[in-house]
Amino acid sequence: MxxxxxxxxxxxxxxxxxxxxxxxxxxxxxxxxxxxxxxxxxxxxxxxxxxxxxxxxFSSKEDLVLGVATQSLRQRADLFEQAATFQGRTRERCRAIGFACCEFAMAHPDYFHTDMLLKSSSFVEKASQERREAHAFEGMRCWRAVNTIIIEAMALGDLPKDRVTAEQATFALISVTVGSHIMSQEPNLKVFAGIKDQMQAVRLNQDLICDGLGWKPLLHEHDYRATDLRILKEIFPSASKWLKAA
Amino acid sequence: MxxxxxxxxxxxxxxxxxxxxxxxxxxxxxxxxxxxxxxxxxxxxxxxxxxxxxxxxFSSKEDLVLGVATQSLRQRADLFEQAATFQGRTRERCRAIGFACCEFAMAHPDYFHTDMLLKSSSFVEKASQERREAHAFEGMRCWRAVNTIIIEAMALGDLPKDRVTAEQATFALISVTVGSHIMSQEPNLKVFAGIKDQMQAVRLNQDLICDGLGWKPLLHEHDYRATDLRILKEIFPSASKWLKAA
DNA sequence: TATAAATTTGACCAATGGTCAAAACTTGCC
DNA sequence: GGCAAGTTTTGACCATTGGTCAAATTTATA
CATH class of the missing domain: 1.10.10.60 (Homeodomain-like)
Structure with a gap:
């Protein structure tokens, strides 16, 4: 043999x-x-x-849960990289990643909660080194998908370079995205804020950050409704449930 | 007797x-x-x-932890309400709350992690009804402190009413704040994003949201450095450690 | 001081993450 | 097929820990 x-x-x-x-x-x-x-x-x-x-x-229950989370995060990174191939201006491609993240969040409604668990050092310390590294790797892929577009946007002049660095912009987008996904699941906040569609709330906040960054074309300068329809058709053809939101 | x-x-x-x-x-x-x-x-x-x-x-360990978190959250709400009394334009007062939140985060470096724990339903379900209500009440105070300023800003014309509702704006600010506090503690992200001062990173993201909302005066239209010095002097005179950041 | 009521205690229980010696199975050889 | 060496799987067992409650202790009252 x-x-x-x-x-x-x-x-x-x-x-x-x-x-x-x-x-x-x-x-x-x-x-x-x-x-x-x-x-x-x-x-x-x-x-x-x-x-x-x-x-x-698995070396522990925590290690196992980290394994589950990493599997999910890998899918998230896959979706991000797929979305980044969208043909269009830089902000449109960034928007496609926003949709990818919502697609992911709908498929994994518990992901962000689990991910918050992982941020407790007492939790992640019980997991194995390899799994921690694997998780960090997938996280890096997500980061890079966004960061790459932002660097390109700055090079093309779509995104002003004088306000923030590319890394600060990436951090801002990731922070608002994670924060919005978490907070939009909070029952109290949903009532106060009158949130009907969680994913729409997340993407609105992303738009606000992008406008704040001065990322051209700004929200009111472009027909993003048309972009959204293209994103859904070209990148997520299976996500017909979203057509109303776009 | x-x-x-x-x-x-x-x-x-x-x-x-x-x-x-x-x-x-x-x-x-x-x-x-x-x-x-x-x-x-x-x-x-x-x-x-x-x-x-x-x-x-306390009815359980979870109930106890919720009690600790609520104590912290009460302090956060106190700081928010105190900051909201800052004399200035609406965006400056909102900025004062941003500083209040950073002041709070420095005094309670574990708060946001603990708060994320609470968002697991399996966790909070083990706490008593009264403590859950008390926690929700303090959360509402924080929400209202921000929301009140935003409503006023819209009434005064500092904040355009045609882009988002007051509640959406409040939700955006709260989401970016929580998300930024959490993500700025992540060691990997800190390296990627080159974050030296976590609190500055949080406040930058808040600025981006405010600019995205079109909240006058925009970041480049006003000397916020002077505002920051006033906030620190008038609202947080003890926070001398921040002078470098302002 | 004696009695009753209220409070505090810690031995005890059940649940559970994790271990490891023994059982079961697979492989390779005659 | 049959046997032995090696490998894998098993579940009884252990230690830890959140939570309980009858007994002990303290406090209030007469």
Missing amino acids: PIQTSSPSRKEREFIAREELILKHARRLLLEKGFQAWNMDQLAEAVEYSKGTLYQH | PIQTSSPSRKEREFIAREELILKHARRLLLEKGFQAWNMDQLAEAVEYSKGTLYQH
Whole structure:
């Protein structure tokens, strides 16, 4: 039997498949019950392996949850990079990423809450080094997708360079996006702010930041309704549910 | 002995004092170790009361943490309302609240992380109804402090009414603020974004939102450096550490 | 001081994240 | 097929910890 260094052996494939099975069920439990209201015994029963086997894949419950979050974040980065290929002016491409993030948030309604959990050092310290690095890597991909467009926008003159650096602009967009996704899920705030469509609220805040940055064309200078329809058609053809929002 | 309905009896005063003692030590543990890495036995030992006594004040560990967070949030609301009295144009007063929030964030470096914990339904469900209501009340005070200024700004014509409603504007400011506070604590992002002063990063993002809203006078139309010095002198005279940032 | 009421205590319980020796299974050889 | 060595899986078991409650202690009252 030849040793295949390139393609994984049957054992390795089974190991990977099982890991994905575990992650799938853990994700479901996390979505249904949050972090606390399920335990490793329940998960073991759900995946039809023993608890000991779970711990061959994940060093702790926190490590497992970080694994779930990283899987999600990878999808987010994929969507960001896909959206960045949108043909149009820089601000339109940035807008496409905004849509990508909303698409992601709808597919993963618990992601931002879980991600906030991860920001507790006491939480993330219980996860393995590798998984922490994998998570940081996917986070970097998201950052870079936005940052690249902003650098290009500055080079083209769409975005003034004298107000903020490209990095400050990227940080502003990411902050407002995460903050808006979190706050728009808050029941009290939803009532106060009269939020009917959470994703629309998020994108409005992104628009405000972009206008504040002076990113041409400004909101009132361009027919972004047409852009939105193109984004939905070209980048997210499956997201027909959004047509009303655009 | 006359029954005093107005002023609390000695017993009641002792009860309140003990509750504050418990909250004080719980806050310290929370700041030092996060949520998980301390237990009720350690807290009982620290306050020199038994665990049973702790549970006469708080229905669960989560209830206790919510109590700590609400105490903090009350201070935040106090600072907001104090800052709102700043004499100046509406945007300057909003800016004063921005400073208040930074002042608060420096005094409570763990607050936003804890607050994110609270947003997990599985967490807050374990807290008592009264404490949940108390927390919502203080949150509302913060919201109102901002919202009131925005309504006034729209009435005075400082803030255009045709772009967004007062509530949308308030939501945008709160979202960017919370998002920026959280993200500016993220070590990876701090490196990518080259953040040296976290609070300055937060306030820059607030400025971008205000400019995006068209809130007069815009950043480049006014000497906000002078405003900042006045805010620090008149509202936060103790915050001399900030003079460099202003 | 004696009795009753109120408060405090900490041993105890149940739940749960994590471990590891033993069982079960796979592989390779004759 | 049968056996032995190696590998994987298992679940009983452990330690920790949030939460309880009957007993002990303290306080108020007569």
